[in-house]
Amino acid sequence: MCVYNVLIVFAVLCVTKSINCVDWTLNCSTSCHCKWINGKKSALCNALSLTQIPSNLSTEVQVLMLNENNLQTLNREEFTTLGLINLQKIYLKKSNIKYLHRETFKNLKILVELDLSENLIEQLDKQTFSGNDRLRILYLYSNPIKILIADQFPVLPYLRTIDLHNCEISSIDETSFSNIDLLEYLNLKQNSLRTLPGNVFTHMKNLKTLLIDDNPWQCDCKLKKFRNWYVE
Incomplete structure (x- = not known):
């Protein structure tokens, strides 16, 4: 009898697990395609002319692909208000984003990768990524940001x-990166930089790759301190 009961419990657990695995893929926006990719629960919503984040995605989604849409505006807590608190990777490339609220990504505590490249973002509030403590990779290239402010x-x-x-950056404050100590890769190619503060990167002891070519550098005394650090 004991063995029989154990088998019943085991069977129930197996069925329950199977149902749960199916449920998250069925609970998917009609326009998106939800499936496992590289061991992650992923929602593929690319190139669907979306003007807003789909509201009926499973809260279990870990990877959200929204490339090549027409989102234009991302509002306060855009993802957490939809229950998408388990997001680890968000891809928003080429989605015509013009406005990014300073708390768009608030409470996404396990976000590790964010792609906002090739949009129309002109301004980034200094608190835009505040609280995204696990963030490891940030793509912002090909946005007309122009200026990186203090902090x-x-x-x-x-x-x-x-x-x-390729962000049309012409000015970087000496403290723009002061809160980021362990950066390893920074790409500033193809901007409009003529000079840089001499100590802007000196605190980055782990910086392995710094790309600054294809900028209209003005080789004068203002650039000397940075140049000396760079060639060391």
Whole structure:
């Protein structure tokens, strides 16, 4: 009898697990395609002319692909208000995003990768990524950002990669990256930089790759301190 009861419990658990596995894929926006990719619960919503984040995605989704849409505006807590608190990776490339609320990504505590490249973002509030403490990879390239202000990025202890190439950047404050100590890769190619503060990167002891070519550098005394650090 005991063996029989154990078998029943085991069967119930197996069925329950199977149902749960199916449920998250069925609870998917009609326009998106939900499936497992590289061991992650992923929602593929690329190139669907979406003007807003789908509201009926499973809260279990870990990877959200929204490339090539027409979102234009991302509002406060855009993802957490939809219950998407388990997101680890968000891809928003080429989605015509013009406005990004400073708390768009608030409470996404396990977000590790964010792609906002090739949009129309002109301004980034210094608190835009505040609270995204696990963020490791940030793609912002090909946005007309133009200026990086003081303390542009909040404290992000796990951030290792930032790509800001082709952003029309002409000015970087000496404290723009002061809260990011362990960065390993920074791409500033193809911008409009003529000079840089001499100590802007000196605190980055783990910086392995710094790409700054294809900028109209003005080789004068203002650039000397940075140049000396760069060639060391």
